[in-house]
Amino acid sequence: MQIFSEQKIRNKISVLKQIPVNIEYVPNKKSIANFKDGTNCSISCLNCKNPLCMKYLESEISFKKVPTFSSDTNNNACPVNAIKWNPETESPEIEQDKCIKCGLCIKRCPVGAIYCDSSVKVNTEKSLMQEIVLPDDEKELTQKEQIEELQTIPKIGTLFVETEDLLNEIYEKLSNIRHEAHNIIVRNILLGLGCSCAIRRIGDVYTRMDAIYKSGDNGIGAMEIEFGKDTLDASRGILDDIAVLNTRYNISKEQNNPLVVCLQLPNARQGYWQVVKDIKIVENIKINTISIGALLILLWNNKILNLCTNPFYADFDNMSIKKYVEDILGRKIQLIDGSIGIFEPIK
Numbered sequence: 482m483q484i485f486s487e488q489k490i491r492n493k494i495s496v497l498k499q500i501p502v503n504i505e506y507v508p509n510k511k512s513i514a515n516f517k518d519g520t521n522c523s524i525s526c527l528n529c530k531n532p533l534c535m536k537y538l539e540s541e542i543s544f545k546k547v548p549t550f551s552s553d554t555n556n557n558a559c560p561v562n563a564i565k566w567n568p569e570t571e572s573p574e575i576e577q578d579k580c581i582k583c584g585l586c587i588k589r590c591p592v593g594a595i596y597c598d599s600s601v602k603v604n605t606e607k608s609l610m611q612e613i614v615l616p617d618d619e620k621e622l623t624q625k626e627q628i629e630e631l632q633t634i635p636k637i638g639t640l641f642v643e644t645e646d647l648l649n650e651i652y653e654k655l656s657n658i659r660h661e662a663h664n665i666i667v668r669n670i671l672l673g674l675g676c677s678c679a680i681r682r683i684g685d686v687y688t689r690m691d692a693i694y695k696s697g698d699n700g701i702g703a704m705e706i707e708f709g710k711d712t713l714d715a716s717r718g719i720l721d722d723i724a725v726l727n728t729r730y731n732i733s734k735e736q737n738n739p740l741v742v743c744l745q746l747p748n749a750r751q752g753y754w755q756v757v758k759d760i761k762i763v764e765n766i767k768i769n770t771i772s773i774g775a776l777l778i779l780l781w782n783n784k785i786l787n788l789c790t791n792p793f794y795a796d797f798d799n800m801s802i803k804k805y806v807e808d809i810l811g812r813k814i815q816l817i818d819g820s821i822g823i824f825e826p827i828k
Contacts, residue, residue: 506638512593544679552679591631674786690722697787702738712747745822758796774823801825
């Protein structure tokens with residue numbers, strides 16, 4: 482079993498009296514565990530031996546499709562290091578000044594003990610369905626087996642309801658995030674959406690692309706990540722990435738499903754959308770484009786991103802990706818058109 486660097490000596494851990502049939506996320510409230518006998522309750526932090534809300538397992542961040550890809554091995558679940566271990570409560574704690582409200586730690590908690598009302602918090606109020614025990618070998622094994630089972634039960638409901646205020650708050654923080662964190666943010670969100678993803682190691686000049694990802698059974702592609710205004714280089718750079726994947730890793734352009742992830746969708750005058758259209762016409766390559774905000778909304782609604790079955794292709798003739806998100810959600814998005822540049826360029 483992998484041991485995390487943050488592991489501390491435990492004086493207590495929690496185990497469940499029974500496993501719920503599902504965990505239901507409730508926006509602005511504590512999550513609810515629903516049990517087979519019809520009862521339900523909120524469950525507090527299990528004081529996990531290896532807290533998934535803090536760290537990824539090695540198997541989660543390895544990219545098996547291209548094992549020779551030189552990837553960053555940062556295994557922090559929080560891309561901005563806002564979650565820390567509190568030795569007094571023996572549970573994770575959120576640093577509010579760092580937290581960007583992405584929802585990743587909420588989604589990764591096996592019992593839904595992390596939630597958000599005005600801020601992201603860890604529930605430490607023990608419920609009737611769990612008991613605090615001394616962390617001996619037997620109880621630690623019980624907890625480990627329960628967590629493995631909890632990871633297989635359905636997670637339903639919505640982590641956050643998308644609003645102008647919430648996304649403006651998140652985007653204000655994202656716009657001030659250091660450049661080194663951009664790739665990790667995108668990688669972790671894609672992992673939360675059921676994709677595999679590997680990002681380039683910092684300082685690696687040999688691997689020019691920002692990342693490589695896999696979605697669904699067959700979808701694999703090069704990825705460029707752009708948080709700034711100059712997205713034109715991303716559309717041009719993706720061609721170089723496609724060539725590199727072909728020559729170094731034997732992934733042909735026909736197999737490649739390239740993706741550009743932007744903080745905000747580029748406006749028309751930058752030339753990005755025209756280049757995307759030109760590449761489609763000349764090379765028959767469709768470059769998918771998606772914003773961080775669109776990815777977060779899909780994550781908050783417990784969706785899986787599969788760019789083979791749900792492509793995000795937009796170009797100069799249609800610069801909106803709103804319909805793609807609504808098709809996956811099965812509902813309309815209640816945001817103003819052009820808001821922050823999440824679904825279409827800012828007007």
